[in-house]
Every structure is written in C-alpha cells, then in structure tokens.
Amino acid sequence: MSEDRNLDEAKRLLAGYRSSIDNIDAALIHMLAERFRCTKAVGVLKATYGLPPADPAREAQQIERLRRLADDAHLDPDFAEKFLNFVIREVIRHHEHIAANGGASQPG
Numbered sequence: 001m002s003e004d005r006n007l008d009e010a011k012r013l014l015a016g017y018r019s020s021i022d023n024i025d026a027a028l029i030h031m032l033a034e035r036f037r038c039t040k041a042v043g044v045l046k047a048t049y050g051l052p053p054a055d056p057a058r059e060a061q062q063i064e065r066l067r068r069l070a071d072d073a074h075l076d077p078d079f080a081e082k083f084l085n086f087v088i089r090e091v092i093r094h095h096e097h098i099a100a101n102g103g104a105s106q107p108g
C-alpha cells in the first residue's frame with residue numbers, strides 16, 4: 001500500500017520535472033532560433049564585404065568566456081565547449097552557403 005503511495009508520489013514528481021524540462025527545451029529552441037537569425041545577418045554582412053565566414057580569434061574568446069560561465073554555473077565546461085563548437089560549425093556552414101550565393105540568405 002505505502003509502496004503504491006511512493007510510486008504515485010514519484011510519478012507526480014517526474015511529471016513536474018518533465019513539465020519544467022519541456023519549458024526549458026522550448027526556451028532553448030527560441031534562443032537558438034534568435035541566435036541563428038542574428039548569425040545569418042552576420043553572414044550576409046561578411047559576404048557583402050568579402051570577410052571570411054570563420055573568425056577563429058573570436059571563437060577562442062567565446063570558448064574561454066563560456067567555459068568560465070559554465071564552471072560558475074556548475075555545468076561541465078567541456079560540454080559547454082563542445083556545444084558551442086557544434087553551433088558555430090553550423091553557423092560557418094550557413095556563412096559559406098551565403099557567400100557562395102553572392103550574399104543572399106536562405107529562409108529557415
């Protein structure tokens with residue numbers, strides 16, 4: 001009987017955590033969409049002025065900063081670095097694509 005009650009309580013807690021996880025995932029998607037909206041504009045600017053798609057010096061600064069932020073927030077800095085590199089690789093792919101199209105961004 002008390003095991004049933006414990007299981008019910010566990011299910012209630014699980015549903016509460018999952019509801020927060022769903023909200024956080026939605027926020028992440030919106031934040032990523034906004035970031036890519038910005039970086040696509042940067043890609044158009046770079047293509048217009050003949051600047052290279054990638055900027056390794058800027059990336060090094062961002063990684064150093066994000067590693068520090070992650071550490072302060074008790075998030076694994078190696079994971080934060082991998083995540084940023086994953087996002088930046090996709091941004092650079094967009095920039096190369098924009099440059100190859102003469103500075104025109106693609107929708108989406």
Ligand SMILES: C=C(O[C@@H]1C=C(C(=O)O)C=C[C@H]1O)C(=O)O
Pocket residue numbers: 039042053054055056058059062087088091092
């Ligand atoms: C957005 C830029 O282009 C590239 C993408 C970056 C990013 O996604 O943060 C950072 C540096 C560049 O390699 C930029 O130069 O600022």
